[in-house]
Amino acid sequence: MKRPLLLIFALFVAASAFALKVYINPGHGGWGANDRPNATIPYPNLSSTGRPDTLGFYESNTNLWKCLYLRDKLNAIGVSTKMSRTTNGTAEATKSLSTIASEVNNYAPSHFISVHSNAATEGTSTNYPLILFRGQTSNEKISGSKARSQSTWDALVEINKKGFEYYTHYTSSRNCVGDNSFYGTSGNNGYLGVLKHSYPGYLTEGYFHTYQPSRHRALNPDWCCQEGLRYARGIINYHGLTKDTKGYIMGEVKDKSKSVNHSLYTYNSNTT
Numbered sequence: 402m403k404r405p406l407l408l409i410f411a412l413f414v415a416a417s418a419f420a421l422k423v424y425i426n427p428g429h430g431g432w433g434a435n436d437r438p439n440a441t442i443p444y445p446n447l448s449s450t451g452r453p454d455t456l457g458f459y460e461s462n463t464n465l466w467k468c469l470y471l472r473d474k475l476n477a478i479g480v481s482t483k484m485s486r487t488t489n490g491t492a493e494a495t496k497s498l499s500t501i502a503s504e505v506n507n508y509a510p511s512h513f514i515s516v517h518s519n520a521a522t523e524g525t526s527t528n529y530p531l532i533l534f535r536g537q538t539s540n541e542k543i544s545g546s547k548a549r550s551q552s553t554w555d556a557l558v559e560i561n562k563k564g565f566e567y568y569t570h571y572t573s574s575r576n577c578v579g580d581n582s583f584y585g586t587s588g589n590n591g592y593l594g595v596l597k598h599s600y601p602g603y604l605t606e607g608y609f610h611t612y613q614p615s616r617h618r619a620l621n622p623d624w625c626c627q628e629g630l631r632y633a634r635g636i637i638n639y640h641g642l643t644k645d646t647k648g649y650i651m652g653e654v655k656d657k658s659k660s661v662n663h664s665l666y667t668y669n670s671n672t673t
Contacts, residue, residue: 421640423475424505424602426485426515426595427468429460430494436461437520439610441617442665458616461489464516466622467607470629471516478642483508498594505598512549512636513602515595516629518610518619526669528612529570530557531578534603535596536589538579545601550577553635557607560627565651566608566615567669577603605632614668627651 429436432452437460440446444457453459465486472482485501486494505513521527532550536542554575560566570576580592591597593604607628610616618624627649634645661668 421512421642422481422483422508422510423512423514423636424483424485424508424510424600425468425472426501426513427461427464428515428517428595428604429464430486430489432459432461432490437518437610439523439616440665441613441620442663443620445665455490458610458620459489460518460610461494463518463610463619463625465489466625467516467629467632470626471514471632474630474633474645475636478637480636480642483510498597501595502598505600505602510600510602511640513596513598513600514553514632514636515602515604516632517604517606518608518615519606520611521609523611524613524667526567526612526667527569528566528609528615529568529576530554530608531576531583531606532557532603533578533580533583533593533596533606535591535593536579536581538577538582540589541579542589542591543599543601546603547577547579549601549636549639550603551575552639553603553605553632556631556635556638557605557628559631559634567612568608580604613666617666624651 432455434452438452439458440453441458444453446453468484469487472484475482483504485496485504488494519531532554534541534546534550541547554577561568561572579589580596581587581589584592586592596602596604608615610619630645630649637644
């Protein structure tokens with residue numbers, strides 16, 4: 402009797418993963434002025450457009466890299482996914498927020514995530530994550546959104562615990578906030594258009610790309626994939642799926658006799 406029981410249990414676990422559906426929205430998507438372009442050392446702003454080349458820093462690029470890896474990690478364990486876009490600079494990549502919300506409602510996911518990075522004053526050291534869900538912090542619009550955001554927060558800040566990414570706030574508390582509370586609007590119907598659908602989820606701001614070292618790191622797709630991995634872990638942990646136990650080695654190579662002295666690379670002293 403033991404062998405059939407083990408087989409039934411294995412099938413139940415697999416079925417649970419396949420029953421889970423996640424809608425993934427890589428924020429922005431067109432390499433335009435609204436796609437958060439920022440100059441970096443290898444990709445300065447062009448005189449013709451005032452923006453960097455499309456290989457430079459755009460949330461269009463970095464958000465997509467994170468989300469493609471997030472999708473692949475979830476698909477690998479049997480979770481169904483749908484993405485609002487899988488390309489940049491196309492009609493798919495520039496669909497309206499209302500269209501995305503309609504797609505979410507039609508897909509009826511168990512979990513929604515919209516991935517972004519944040520901005521403050523250019524060149525400052527401000528850098529920390531933020532996760533927004535629909536409604537007031539104390540009165541969410543869609544039940545389960547706050548708890549999902551908190552699970553993702555716990556996974557997202559894993560790298561902060563290792564001291565690699567420099568964060569200025571929230572090293573021991575969660576920064577998961579209702580969007581109405583964050584933007585100071587009344588009611589709990591929501592502020593952000595991409596969250597105005599009927600399913601539980603949230604929008605992530607993984608770091609501040611105006612902290613220039615973070616922006617330069619994000620030019621590396623492998624670095625962005627690590628953020629996507631942490632989002633996957635947050636979703637996996639919340640839904641009680643088999644946890645990812647694979648380790649990743651990462652770091653920076655530096656010259657102890659030289660320092661970076663460039664107007665596009667202002668960093669906080671004694672940090673990465």
